[in-house]
Amino acid sequence: xxxxxxxxxxxxxxxxxxxxxxxxxxxxxxxxxxxxxxxxxxxxxxxxxxxxxxxxxxxxxxxxxxxxxxxxxxxxxxxxxxxxxxxxxxxxxxxxxxxxxxxxxxxxxxxxxxxxxxxxxxxxxxxxxxxxxxxxxxxxxxxxxxxxxxxxxxxxxxxxxxxxxxxxxxxxxxxxxxxxxxxxxxxxxxxxxxxxxxxxxxxxxxxxxxxxxxxxxxxxxxxxxxxxxxxxxxxxxxxxxxxxxxxxxxxxxxxxxxxxxxxxxxxxxxxxxxxxxxxxxxxxxxxxxxxxxxxxxxxxxxxxxxxxxxxxxxxxxxxxxxxxxxxxxxxx
Amino acid sequence: xxxxxxxxxxxxxxxxxxxxxxxxxxxxxxxxxxxxxxxxxxxxxxxxxxxxxxxxxxxxxxxxxxxxxxxxxxxxxxxxxxxxxxxxxxxxxxxxxxxxxxxxxxxxxxxxxxxxxxxxxxxxxxxxxxxxxxxxxxxxxxxxxxxxxxxxxxxxxxxxxxxxxxxxxxxxxxxxxxxxxxxxxxxxxxxxxxxxxxxxxxxxxxxxxxxxxxxxxxxxxxxxxxxxxxxxxxxxxxxxxxxxxxxxxxxxxxxxxxxxxxxxxxxxxxxxxxxxxxxxxxxxxxxxxxxxxxxxxxxxxxxxxxxxxxxxxxxxxxxxxxxxxxxxxxxxxxxxxxxxxxxxxxxxxxxxxxxxxxxxxxxxxxxxxxxxxxxxxxxxxxxxxxxxxxxxxxxxxxxxxxxxxxxxxxxxxxxxxxxxxxxxxxxxxxxxxxxxxxxxxxxx
Numbered sequence: 059x060x061x062x063x064x065x066x067x068x069x070x071x072x073x074x075x076x077x078x079x080x081x082x083x084x085x086x087x088x089x090x091x092x093x094x095x096x097x098x099x100x101x102x103x104x105x106x107x108x109x110x111x112x113x114x115x116x117x118x119x120x121x122x123x124x125x126x127x128x129x130x131x132x133x134x135x136x137x138x139x140x141x142x143x144x145x146x147x148x149x150x151x152x153x154x155x156x157x158x159x160x161x162x163x164x165x166x167x168x169x170x171x172x173x174x175x176x177x178x179x180x181x182x183x184x185x186x187x188x189x190x191x192x193x194x195x196x197x198x199x200x201x202x203x204x205x206x207x208x209x210x211x212x213x214x215x216x217x218x219x220x221x222x223x224x225x226x227x228x229x230x231x232x233x234x235x236x237x238x239x240x241x242x243x244x245x246x247x248x249x250x251x252x253x254x255x256x257x258x259x260x261x262x263x264x265x266x267x268x269x270x271x272x273x274x275x276x277x278x279x280x281x282x283x284x285x286x287x288x289x290x291x292x293x294x295x296x297x298x299x300x301x302x303x304x305x306x307x308x309x310x311x312x313x314x315x316x317x318x319x320x321x322x323x324x325x326x327x328x329x330x331x332x333x334x335x336x337x338x339x340x341x342x343x344x345x346x347x348x349x350x351x352x353x354x355x356x357x358x359x360x361x362x363x364x365x366x367x368x369x370x371x372x373x374x375x376x377x378x379x380x381x382x383x384x385x386x387x388x389x390x
Numbered sequence: 391x392x393x394x395x396x397x398x399x400x401x402x403x404x405x406x407x408x409x410x411x412x413x414x415x416x417x418x419x420x421x422x423x424x425x426x427x428x429x430x431x432x433x434x435x436x437x438x439x440x441x442x443x444x445x446x447x448x449x450x451x452x453x454x455x456x457x458x459x460x461x462x463x464x465x466x467x468x469x470x471x472x473x474x475x476x477x478x479x480x481x482x483x484x485x486x487x488x489x490x491x492x493x494x495x496x497x498x499x500x501x502x503x504x505x506x507x508x509x510x511x512x513x514x515x516x517x518x519x520x521x522x523x524x525x526x527x528x529x530x531x532x533x534x535x536x537x538x539x540x541x542x543x544x545x546x547x548x549x550x551x552x553x554x555x556x557x558x559x560x561x562x563x564x565x566x567x568x569x570x571x572x573x574x575x576x577x578x579x580x581x582x583x584x585x586x587x588x589x590x591x592x593x594x595x596x597x598x599x600x601x602x603x604x605x606x607x608x609x610x611x612x613x614x615x616x617x618x619x620x621x622x623x624x625x626x627x628x629x630x631x632x633x634x635x636x637x638x639x640x641x642x643x644x645x646x647x648x649x650x651x652x653x654x655x656x657x658x659x660x661x662x663x664x665x666x667x668x669x670x671x672x673x674x675x676x677x678x679x680x681x682x683x684x685x686x687x688x689x690x691x692x693x694x695x696x697x698x699x700x701x702x703x704x705x706x707x708x709x710x711x712x713x714x715x716x717x718x719x720x721x722x723x724x725x726x727x728x729x730x731x732x733x734x735x736x737x738x739x740x741x742x743x744x745x746x747x748x749x750x751x752x753x754x755x756x757x758x759x760x761x762x763x764x765x766x767x768x769x770x771x772x773x774x775x776x777x778x779x780x781x782x783x784x785x786x787x788x789x790x791x792x793x794x795x796x797x798x799x800x801x802x803x804x805x806x807x808x809x810x811x812x813x814x815x816x817x818x819x820x821x822x823x824x825x826x827x828x829x830x831x832x833x834x
Contacts (some may be wrong), residue, residue, distance in 0.1 A: 061459070061714070062713075062714060062715060062716060062726075062727075062728070062730075063714050063715045063726065063746065063749060064715075064726040064727070064728045065715075065724065065726055065751070066726075066814070066815050066818065067717075067719075067721075067722060067723050067724055067726075067801050067814075068721060068722045068801030068804055068805045068814070069715060069717055069721040069722075069724065069726065069742075069749045070401060070558070070721040070744070070805065071747065071751070071752070071804075071805055071810070072399065072401065072805050072806045074762065074807070074808040075808050075809075075810070076755050076758055076808045076809050078808070079758075079760065079808055127418075127619070128753070130756075133755065135758075173756060174755070174758060175756040175757045175758045175759055175809075176756070210424045213397070224616060229424040242613065278765075300548070327758045327759050327760040327761070328758055328759050331761075332759060332760075332761035332764050332772070332774070333761065333764060333772075366431055376775075380554070380770075380772070381396075381764050381767070381770045381771070381772065382396060382770050383643075383769065383770035383793060383796070384396050384629070384630060384640055384643075384768065384770045384796065385640045385641055385642045385643040385645075385769075385796065386640075386642070386643060387640055
């Protein structure tokens, strides 16, 4: 009894910690990262390193010299932001794009709001959208996936969504565009043949990460699954009504940033609702906005915008979507 | 297999003492029996310095409706009647007795024979439960006779015997169910008789297969009593959660279990009722676990009430160097003890020793709004929000709106929080404030 601790209950703690959760997200991202490195080689690696290093350095600098507070770089949340941003860049983008995007993501989207847990918008998405608006050419110059770290010059290729968007503008039907581009079958896209952001190369790799996150209880399935269902139902109805102008559910599910966005960006703890009911409304909102932007917007891709817009609704969803309380139901 | 619907967590159960049979622990040289071993007013001591007492003799009488009798757990001479610090650290009157021999009140039947026939009448049973000083032995220590006597117009449909023992480490109820299943089942039958014929379920979590088997065996002469197996989930043994699991009903906020037609009693209480009615033995000893990974031999003892915790610990091999926290009860809801010379009470189910490594709280980080506390809360509250509102200062109306008074203080939120935010600590303090305001309003 020389030295005893007296403190209130509970006296034990679960294995969950912020670092562990972030580490799990990084592990879940590993398949997608490896696939992007495999298909896009050295430049993808360069972008990844630039993003992660800049995010960490930016947070360290702000916490150490501007805020003069505890440095929390090692909680890995800025690493997750860095990796997500890298996966959201065109694989052939120049390195400075990664650096600028990371500074915006951490410096503006995260730290100005008060750091971890305080930001309204997903930092990586703010970084990406900032780049997309500021450097539209660099951000929409795509490379088709090619072989393992080959020295052969990458040939440029448009993303499936851009192909459809351009084709429709020039008066072709969806069927004609698909027929002219044999790489656009859903099977091809599932196993990585479509051009796009570094992280969008393979839906399978992203789904692997999703399963891992579920198994480790890092996320709940509500948000991704409602996004998928909403997109599938909505595009199903549109494409049934007018198959010449609107792409179908499979095409929409496996193209663009939908998988990456729904699994890794929309489920970001800080910028998504806390209750099941809120998560479902959030997911439906993202799904609807994504389809609307893809079909009727001027950008071919809408997931980033949809998520950012729904991020705005999160405080409201948290306020009005209460969990099911014990003892307030109808009495039996 | 059944369980409750909302929230809950899955801590490792660490039932490392479950293979140790309940050993009767010889009385120490001196006991100090608290007069406040039950919820409500402390009992009034009825002995004075120099009086000779026998085991089972009344030494304290109830001082109100919600109060209880206290009996001597040893034979000897009263050395003092004085205020002392109890387990929780409160100064309450204790009767200190110098132990001489082990002479029991001759009215107590000390044989091992199992008495199955329930001959006493309902009123007689209630009176004898009260006289035996029986209180809820799961920890809440509410006087049992009060619970078994619902107010006019309310009828018990379900008698739920709580053998969930969902707290990690604690094995006292498990061992009692394995070793004394007949007593528990007969005790349940007695209580069912008092309540005037209701469905009776003995609920045990799946991690106690031997207890389930033993109690099922003991149930065979009683067709109205059934054993239910529960999934392992904390806080399954919480009264409200158990009622939800068994009946699918929920106790409305602010109401009592009897309002949903349920009476919940712990298995140890059922056993105490059996001993009081069939064996004429008042409540003066109980099964208690002494455990922790830092102990070489975790044990279960039958401990006389008023035994110093230090004496119980000595019997289990003494406190190792590495023990940093002494807890009365389980690791989720138990109380950390400042004074190891405090003595055992009717609600003391466990003495748990944790090392600094096991119990150290990590430094608090930012809330990452993961919602794990909301998912874990068995009352469907939002601990993160209650924490935020509490710390924003003075936002009592919003705390009330968000039902802070429904918190059962189970600790699931703090247990699960990845950022180590002391959610329950903050909520507990502000819940008390809000309750004060509500009570003040009711008085007006």
